[in-house]
Amino acid sequence: MKWLAGIVFVLAALGAFFWWAALDAAAPAEADGVVDIAAYRALVANDAPETLPTAVNVEFVGESKAPSFAVESGAFDGQRTLSYNSFQIVAPEGDTIIDGAVDRETLDQMSQGKGSFNEQTYDDVLATMTRAQRVMITHEHLDHVMAIARHPEPAALAPRLELTSAQLSGLPEHAPNGQLAPEIANIDAVDLTQPRRIAPGVVAVAMPGHSPGTILIYAKTAAREYLFIGDIAWVIGSVEHLRGRPRFITWLMPGVDPGRPNVLRQLRALHDVSEANPGLVLLPAHDDAYLRALVSSGVLSEGFTQPAAASAPIPE
Template sequence: MKWLIGLGVVVAIAGGAFWYFVADGATPTQADGEFDIAAYRALVANDAPETLPQEVRVEFVGESAAPSFAAVAGDFSGDKTFAYVSFQIVAPDGATIIDGAVDAETLSVMSDGSGAFDAAAYQRVLDAETQAARVMITHEHLDHVMAIARHPQPAAIAAQLRLTQSQLDGLPEHAPGGVLGPEIAGITTIDISAPTRIAPGIVAVAKPGHAPGEIAIYVRTTSEREYLFIGDIAWLMGAIERTSSRPRFIRFIMPGVDPDRPAVLRQIRALHDLRTAEPDLVIVPAHDDEYLRGLVGSGALIEQFVVRAAETPAPSGESPPASP
């Protein structure tokens, strides 16, 4: 009989551990005020329509596969495609780039060589940053920063960077040799602990939880479409739909993820409720390939950045040396 009790205890402990580490991502039942959409709207309410962003573009730089339950605790529906993207908010005063995606090396390490990388898309992100009015990141994790931390011309993007101190502090570890270009390291950071207007139609607010430098970015366009870029608060929209965050075991694999889990759980609950209250608001998580491609299909996102052709150097007036 004793062995039966012992077995029962073992099964109960294993079941409890499975629930705690794998299956539980439950959010609180309410998180009112976490995303103050009325405050974001008020900050851009007086922006002249002709100054607002006209369209939102996306580059799918890379992709890899992972099981759904790694992103949404309790979702055992199978493998999902994770996209690594960058966004371009096109506006009359110049574009705002959101996120720097991965480079080929980072994606290869992250996916054990199984990911797919689009070198042309990554090059467009690099070029678009040099031509943009502003370059922002949703947070400082490796799969959002490479076109910034490893940009081949740091001096050509430094003036455009709008980063918080937490975000900037997270960049050196991703830079070549662990050292940021001095032009980037020396930028003045922005304080967005309260909702802050960044440009016509664009508001950003700090949302620490998934990372110390996680932020959300609200965008209103000339067509009165509204977007909320949420970075990695949720990896997949399923987390918001099911009010279930990442499982706790993810921290064993990725120690930098969700240092403030209770904050992430509140944010996911708030996004779920916001989605119900504001069904026309386009919530944009960073990695949900199927959902993001659906937004391309519906016209909410346009695939591929607008990038001007590289300026050709002015002729020097000297004729090239004759061939020997």
């Protein structure tokens, strides 16, 4: 019977390895204070209602498919569509663009040529950025930065960029020939180690874990509140079900979740903040079905609006 014990041992070891690599991604039981929404609200509590953002728009630039279990640990329900997007917070004093999506070349590489890319929406993102009041990114990964690192008019874009030093140091590898345009390379970094009011109704705070430069952006319109959570969760199910990405993804994609315990704590915190504030709209960067449902219900609008003036004032 020795051989039977051997087989049982090997199967148990394989099972344990599978669990560890693919399924072990549960958020902890508690993460109080990690997402301090009371602090974000306090920072914009005195902003006059007429200065607040009026809408949040999204441009769907590209998409690709991935197995659900690779996107959210333990989800075994077929394929998910991941979209690569840019967001626009529309406000009377000037718009904020969040994320620079992918260009065609990057999407082709990421999806082995199987993704679909929308030239028109990408051009709209590029054009809107040079008219916006400010341009930010949720983090420095390749699928969020291409309209910045490879922008055809870096001099027009640079004065509008509000990036942290961790985000800035992640950009050169995505720039043409690995070299950021000097105008962009030389901007002053913004410090988000503490929650900071960026504009009327808008707050940002560093939230490292998925990448060193990951930030959370809070925005309040007259109608509702939004939290741009970037890639802390690739899909809203990760927040709802309290489970992160499987470990094998971090082996396949170096640079994803270097601070994995932080990410799992953040998922717990986002889950709890969301439960306590049912009106709060969480915006994960890539959850195509969820984002399109928000468009259908009017919580988001598809397509950027162009600011009236080509030379909107530059932020101080």
